[in-house]
Amino acid sequence: MKRQPVIFCDFDGTITNNDNIVAIMKHFDPPGWTDIVSRILDRSISIREGVGAMFNLFPASRKDEIVRYSIENAVIRPGFPELLDYCREHGIEFYVTSGGIDFFVYPLLAPFPIEPDHIYCNGSSFDGETIRIEWPHPCDEHCTVDCGMCKTTIIRRFPADRYERILIGDSVTDFEGAKLAELVFARSHLLDKCEELGIPYIPFETFHEVTNALHTRRGASR
Template identity: 65%
Template sequence: MKRSRVIYCDFDGTITVNDNIVAIMKHFQPEGWDELVEQVISKTISIREGVGRMFALLPTSRKQEVIDYSINNVKIRDGFSELLEYCKQQNITFLVTSGGIDFFVYPVLSAFPIPTENIYCNGSDFSGSHIEIVWPHACDDQCHNQCGMCKTTIIRGYPSDRYERILIGDSVTDFEGAKLADTVFARSHLIDLCKDLGLNYYPFDNFHEVIERLEEMNEHE
């Protein structure tokens, strides 16, 4: 039986050209944010802890500034609309699996025909003195990485005997998911990981290249 294809696509630095969380921190410059980013990248603290602590540095009194900046700062990577159209034509399930936050992920993606239930990201709470990140998609009992938004949990929801699993990503939030995927489209830090582990990966700069490679994969089936 031919497996159905499912794509798990990262948001920050993948769908978008820039990493929104880092861009927000660079813009508002809360004290200590850069050290937290380094600790997440070097894996000395978990993604969940790092992202949670970064946003806790920002007072909720600046809520609207933070939201406006995060949405207006986004640039979508070339070929994204075309990839969504290709997935529709080919009956490929397209999921956004993002370590980003709801207050910028949902507004940005509202311009595209992606069902809300196919978008996975972290949540936010502005009711206290500082921004609190909440975790509606935390790790299951098979993951102990404190991912925050656990991509491997979502990937495991699509069994490998029935689904050909394709991950598109760029950084530390994609590392564990890449190990479970049949094929990885990688940028930035994720390329190094794929090389180190000998994973089946293709580097890409835009989504037109992803479509071309998916077409080639069709021809070789």
């Protein structure tokens, strides 16, 4: 039986040109955030710990200006609407699997025809003195990375014997998912990591390249 293709697409630095969390931190520059990023990258703390700690540097009273900045300064990567059109035309399920935060992920995706239950991201609360990040999609028993929003947990819900699992991503949050996927589209840090680990991948800079590669593969499989 032919497997059903399903796409798991990162958001920050993939659907958007820039990493929105990093952009927020660079713009508002709360003291200590660069040290937290370094500790995430050298894996001395988990992604969940690091992202939570970075946003905890902000008083909740700054919610409106942070939300406004993140939405007004994000740019969608070229070719994204066309990729969604292609997926819809060919019955390919498309999921957004994001380590980003709800207050910018949902508004930026609102113009596009993606069902809310196909969008996975972290939550946020502004009820306390500082911004608190919430984690509605934690790691299952098979993941020990403490991802926060665990992409591999979601991918495992689609068994490899029934689905061709396609990952599109760019960063540290996509490393583990790339090990599970049957097809990887990579750029930036993910591309380097795939090279290091010997994981086959297709490089991309715009979603036009992703759509073209999917179309070519579909024709070759007939």
